[in-house]
Amino acid sequence: MPAEAINTKDYLEKNKRLVEELLDRYLPSEAEEPQSLHAAMRYSVLAGGKRLRPILAFAAYEYCHGDLNGQDLPIHYAMAALEMVHTYSLIHDDLPCMDDDDLRRGILTCHKKFDEAVAVLAGDALHDIAFKLMAMTDSIQAVKELAQALGTKGMIGGQMADVEAEGKDITEQEITLIHQRKTGALIRCSVRIGAILANADQTLLNKLTIFGEKIGLAFQIIDDILDIEGDQKLLGKKVGSDSKKVKATYPKVMGLKQAHSKADQLIQDAVDVFDDYNDNIFKNLAQYIAQRKR
Amino acid sequence: MPAEAINTKDYLEKNKRLVEELLDRYLPSEAEEPQSLHAAMRYSVLAGGKRLRPILAFAAYEYCHGDLNGQDLPIHYAMAALEMVHTYSLIHDDLPCMDDDDLRRGILTCHKKFDEAVAVLAGDALHDIAFKLMAMTDSIQAVKELAQALGTKGMIGGQMADVEAEGKDITEQEITLIHQRKTGALIRCSVRIGAILANADQTLLNKLTIFGEKIGLAFQIIDDILDIEGDQKLLGKKVGSDSKKVKATYPKVMGLKQAHSKADQLIQDAVDVFDDYNDNIFKNLAQYIAQRKR
Numbered sequence: 248m249p250a251e252a253i254n255t256k257d258y259l260e261k262n263k264r265l266v267e268e269l270l271d272r273y274l275p276s277e278a279e280e281p282q283s284l285h286a287a288m289r290y291s292v293l294a295g296g297k298r299l300r301p302i303l304a305f306a307a308y309e310y311c312h313g314d315l316n317g318q319d320l321p322i323h324y325a326m327a328a329l330e331m332v333h334t335y336s337l338i339h340d341d342l343p344c345m346d347d348d349d350l351r352r353g354i355l356t357c358h359k360k361f362d363e364a365v366a367v368l369a370g371d372a373l374h375d376i377a378f379k380l381m382a383m384t385d386s387i388q389a390v391k392e393l394a395q396a397l398g399t400k401g402m403i404g405g406q407m408a409d410v411e412a413e414g415k416d417i418t419e420q421e422i423t424l425i426h427q428r429k430t431g432a433l434i435r436c437s438v439r440i441g442a443i444l445a446n447a448d449q450t451l452l453n454k455l456t457i458f459g460e461k462i463g464l465a466f467q468i469i470d471d472i473l474d475i476e477g478d479q480k481l482l483g484k485k486v487g488s489d490s491k492k493v494k495a496t497y498p499k500v501m502g503l504k505q506a507h508s509k510a511d512q513l514i515q516d517a518v519d520v521f522d523d524y525n526d527n528i529f530k531n532l533a534q535y536i537a538q539r540k541r
Numbered sequence: 542m543p544a545e546a547i548n549t550k551d552y553l554e555k556n557k558r559l560v561e562e563l564l565d566r567y568l569p570s571e572a573e574e575p576q577s578l579h580a581a582m583r584y585s586v587l588a589g590g591k592r593l594r595p596i597l598a599f600a601a602y603e604y605c606h607g608d609l610n611g612q613d614l615p616i617h618y619a620m621a622a623l624e625m626v627h628t629y630s631l632i633h634d635d636l637p638c639m640d641d642d643d644l645r646r647g648i649l650t651c652h653k654k655f656d657e658a659v660a661v662l663a664g665d666a667l668h669d670i671a672f673k674l675m676a677m678t679d680s681i682q683a684v685k686e687l688a689q690a691l692g693t694k695g696m697i698g699g700q701m702a703d704v705e706a707e708g709k710d711i712t713e714q715e716i717t718l719i720h721q722r723k724t725g726a727l728i729r730c731s732v733r734i735g736a737i738l739a740n741a742d743q744t745l746l747n748k749l750t751i752f753g754e755k756i757g758l759a760f761q762i763i764d765d766i767l768d769i770e771g772d773q774k775l776l777g778k779k780v781g782s783d784s785k786k787v788k789a790t791y792p793k794v795m796g797l798k799q800a801h802s803k804a805d806q807l808i809q810d811a812v813d814v815f816d817d818y819n820d821n822i823f824k825n826l827a828q829y830i831a832q833r834k835r
Contacts, residue, residue: 275693280698280702281693281698281701281702281705283701283705284693284697284698284701285693288693339661339662339665342661344656344657344658344661345658345661362638363638364638364639364704365701367633367636367638367639367661368633368697368700368701368704370665371633371664371665371668371697372692372693372697372698374665374668374669375668375688375691375692375697376688376692376693378672378684378687378688379685379688379689379692382681382684382685382688383685385681386681387676387679387680387681387684390672390676390681390684391673391676391677393672394669394670394672394673394676395673397669398666398669398670398673399569399575399578399579399582399666399670403578403662403665403666403669404574404575404578404666406662407575407577407578407659407662408574408575410658410662411575411577
């Protein structure tokens, strides 16, 4: 397929709509008690966002020729689960005892809109419902992948290291490990779960895993850069908050120019994974991540 | 087997030791980074406690003739998972924005010993590792049971309702629903998972489910009573804290005497589930719950 045949913007828009539909369908209704908890969960999950993780899972699934006939397929449960896990991590990360942020996706953070108790529990409930949905895929492997990506050697470990690194001088190796865990692990896992649910062979799974690792790290470096160069309106959160909090970031450790080169290199490495193809959606998704403004 | 043949105290002691061994083995080492997170997880999980949930799972598994040959059996992973989930819920429940407790199991609560950020993340990490361990049973049904018990119609829903009921007049029906969710759901699920991992037939599973429901509710009513009549030293937490926080409890809703009768009735109902047997460990466990002082 020639490069121009895949319109990345249309692809992203179409699949974002699918993700929003799935989230709305799989989240408990606000009319059902406990209403306040369901309201908080829906508020944070349905506040928008790029929906990158479920879109990556879907792209991997499609790429590996997963079956797309029918509603409520295992891949659909997995997509919703990945976005819910991401939202849970944001809610807890925004808490006063963590990053203490007031704005997220252009609206008040969960604990600001509701209160801290509700935010803690809404995060916990989303963490749980994500495993419920992932188990509904009936793939124990997918559940294991998710648990691994979220654990102390994954997302939570990265968040802990991120908090601990505040105000400290750290090395490139250390910031890389933090970013790989904090953000990279879930992005890598999203791509892998899509492939696993499509019964991809090991060669293809390995290839997609490397792709996921490269874009996962690139994504967080670009996030660091956007906190300096980004537009607050587009981002939906305050810029400059990393340096205010003396956060460990790539630009802080290596300088802004080097951070740009590092991100570019990772995107190129990700694209190169597919060098035996003229073009595919993954190359476009990598480019999209490289050029994102929010 | 005659009643005296099963020594409940010995049974509990022996299986408590097994649970402690499993927890120690399956928790990440403090020597491994992120050390602070692993230290907090181990601190809270290994602080003692009755280990009731894993013991109930084990009892159900044994009762349903589950295979006990070998180390690191599915039931062992499940037992550790259940206790880790319970500890995660205690850590988050003790946070300043929730119950704001300083003491738990006779030692400082996690956020007091470490800090709030560590406590939020340690709870999250235990929540996650519990699903990792449950997935290691290779029983997708066990994962589903756990996710169901922890969700907004289970433990988290109960905690939310508990927070919201503070200072309010509620009915017996409402407090029953709160207790069934907050405490009952995980106890019920522990018994069920033991039976499921032993491939129990539906009749036996249903029987054990009713048993789990009865003792789960009784357990929380007795918890309410102990907060009034209990010995702070034995309990390892402050007594009188429920009334100080204007918590909704059974004694508050029905009076202390009625709360006692209700608990007694539930224990009797639980024992009656096994009326076609002369004696078994479940009758003894129900009696143990009825008589507990901590």
